[in-house]
Amino acid sequence: MSMQQPGLLLVVSGPAGSGKGTVNQELLKTGDFDFSVSATTRAPRPGEVDGVHYHFISREDFTERIRRGEMLEYTEYVGNYYGTPLDGVRKSIAAGRNMILEIELEGARHVKEKYPDAVLVILLPVTFKTQEERLRKRGTEPEEKIRARLERTKEEMKYLDVYDYIVYNRDGCAKDAVNDLLAIVRAEKCKTSRHPDAADKYFEKS
Amino acid sequence: MSMQQPGLLLVVSGPAGSGKGTVNQELLKTGDFDFSVSATTRAPRPGEVDGVHYHFISREDFTERIRRGEMLEYTEYVGNYYGTPLDGVRKSIAAGRNMILEIELEGARHVKEKYPDAVLVILLPVTFKTQEERLRKRGTEPEEKIRARLERTKEEMKYLDVYDYIVYNRDGCAKDAVNDLLAIVRAEKCKTSRHPDAADKYFEKS
Numbered sequence: 460m461s462m463q464q465p466g467l468l469l470v471v472s473g474p475a476g477s478g479k480g481t482v483n484q485e486l487l488k489t490g491d492f493d494f495s496v497s498a499t500t501r502a503p504r505p506g507e508v509d510g511v512h513y514h515f516i517s518r519e520d521f522t523e524r525i526r527r528g529e530m531l532e533y534t535e536y537v538g539n540y541y542g543t544p545l546d547g548v549r550k551s552i553a554a555g556r557n558m559i560l561e562i563e564l565e566g567a568r569h570v571k572e573k574y575p576d577a578v579l580v581i582l583l584p585v586t587f588k589t590q591e592e593r594l595r596k597r598g599t600e601p602e603e604k605i606r607a608r609l610e611r612t613k614e615e616m617k618y619l620d621v622y623d624y625i626v627y628n629r630d631g632c633a634k635d636a637v638n639d640l641l642a643i644v645r646a647e648k649c650k651t652s653r654h655p656d657a658a659d660k661y662f663e664k665s
Numbered sequence: 666m667s668m669q670q671p672g673l674l675l676v677v678s679g680p681a682g683s684g685k686g687t688v689n690q691e692l693l694k695t696g697d698f699d700f701s702v703s704a705t706t707r708a709p710r711p712g713e714v715d716g717v718h719y720h721f722i723s724r725e726d727f728t729e730r731i732r733r734g735e736m737l738e739y740t741e742y743v744g745n746y747y748g749t750p751l752d753g754v755r756k757s758i759a760a761g762r763n764m765i766l767e768i769e770l771e772g773a774r775h776v777k778e779k780y781p782d783a784v785l786v787i788l789l790p791v792t793f794k795t796q797e798e799r800l801r802k803r804g805t806e807p808e809e810k811i812r813a814r815l816e817r818t819k820e821e822m823k824y825l826d827v828y829d830y831i832v833y834n835r836d837g838c839a840k841d842a843v844n845d846l847l848a849i850v851r852a853e854k855c856k857t858s859r860h861p862d863a864a865d866k867y868f869e870k871s
Contacts, residue, residue: 580855587868616864624855625863639855646852649786649830649845657831658822662793 464653466493466556467644468548468574470567473582474612476593478628478636482582483561485637491644493551495560498524501539504599514544532562532569537607541566557644564615567622578647581622582636585629587612670859672699672762673850674754674780676773679788680818682799684834684842688788689767691843697850699757701766704730707745710805720750738768738775743813747772763850770821773828784853787828788842791835793818 469492473479486492498514500521509515516524521540524530533542543560551558560570560577570577584590590612594605619625624643628636647653675698679685692698704720706727715721722730727746730736739748749766757764766776766783776783790796796818800811825831830849834842853859 581857583863583867586866588870613868616867619864620857622857624852625857625860626855639851642848642851643855645845645848646830649832649849651787651826651828651831654831657789658825660792661789661822662819664794 464555464648466552466554466558467647468552468558468560468570468577469640469644470560470562470570470577470579471582471640472561472563472567472580472622473628474584474590474615475608476590476597477582477584478593478633479561479582481633482626482628482636482640483559485633486559486640489641492557492559493547495543495548495551495558497541497543497560497562498530499539499541501537501541531560531573532566534563534565536563537604543570564618564621571621576653578624578643579622580624580626580640580643581619582626582628585627589630670761670854671782672758672760672764673853674758674764674766674776674783675846675850676766676768676776676783676785677788677846678768678770678773678786678828679834680790680796680821681814682796682803683788683790684799684839685767685788687839688832688834688842688846689765691839692765692846695847698763698765699753701749701754701757701764703747703749703766703768704736705745705747707747737766737779738772740769740771742769743810749776770824770827777827782859784830784849785828786830786832786846786849787825788832788834791833795836 471479471483483494487494496510496514498516498521500516500518503509503513503515507513518540521542524544525533525542529545531543531545531548533540541563543562543566548558562570567579571579584593591609594600594608626636626639651657677685677689689700693700702716702720704722704727706722706724709715709719709721713719724746727748730750731739731748735751737749737751737754739746747769749768749772754764768776773785777785790799797815800806800814832842832845857863
């Protein structure tokens with residue numbers, strides 16, 4: 460029965476400092492997920508590989524893809540475009556694979572509109588204070604960017620109810636967050652609404 | 666944060682032969698659940714203990730409790746009353762304990778009306794054929810009762826969408842069913858709707 464189910468489209472959002480990168484990498488290691496590689500117009504950070512962390516493309520290329528409807532969602536953030544190419548997502552879901560999208564609030568909303576079956580999760584440090592500390596410890600960004608990110612979080616927290624689930628990523632407890640996400644996927648697959656032909660199948664004589 | 670959450674009211678239904686007794690016993694063993702002991706007017710089966718498997722009470726006592734509003738739900742089934750005393754459930758939930766109710770369709774519906782936060786799960790053998798085989802193998806009931814139970818299942822499967830989740834209990838895989846239920850509880854506790862004050866808490870300075 461589960462073999463015939465389409466995969467789950469799992470959106471994992473989270474403010475800068477939520478640790479969503481680490482948590483999503485752990486999910487990938489389970490082998491039950493494909494990662495949607497986002498496209499972006501921002502410059503690669505040290506260590507980031509094109510086609511692995513992001514598809515790094517030009518502004519011209521990006522806007523052209525939007526025009527052609529080839530983006531499931533996209534957003535502009537701190538001067539750069541970020542978006543999800545549609546083809547990869549479609550392929551994985553249809554093949555019964557679970558798909559992780561690591562995107563921001565605005566993108567998550569668009570996905571929910573286009574794919575109501577998508578499951579939206581926000582990963583949160585337990586408190587804003589923790590978030591701030593994590594960002595400063597990371598030390599990869601100038602103060603100005605950190606402030607912009609924190610301001611953005613303040614704004615976005617007003618729209619928490621866009622998300623179906625909240626997962627808290629406590630310091631040193633990333634494993635618990637991963638297990639929450641795995642439980643969410645497992646539970647979602649049991650939802651009656653995802654088994655519309657369950658009664659018919661129950662009485663099938665096979 | 667999770668310490669302040671009320672417990673989850675988990676309704677586990679399932680047709681005769683679904684193995685819900687076994688699965689629920691396994692849930693109890695985790696130590697994270699209290700079992701609501703139902704009241705019933707039927708006679709104890711061999712080995713059943715009053716106050717453990719059921720509160721075995723008289724018809725007069727049962728109808729009196731209904732009249733006083735002391736039953737969260739009740740139903741009449743094959744000539745006997747079955748119901749859930751309200752006090753035990755209230756106490757456990759308020760103390761943050763998860764509560765399992767093992768009840769039938771009609772009762773599940775009543776619970777959902779009175780407690781919209783309740784989570785309704787139906788446990789199913791994978792097919793009707795399996796269910797029939799399990800009932801006959803059990804050999805504890807006359808053919809007439811078995812037929813009545815199977816007919817009842819046919820009727821009840823029309824109302825599958827009363828349940829939030831379907832969990833399949835495959836032969837020899839009760840552990841998978843238990844893990845599905847644990848995942849459902851874990852996921853439900855992450856639901857944004859169960860954290861109405863999450864944004865406020867996020868910005869609290871503690």
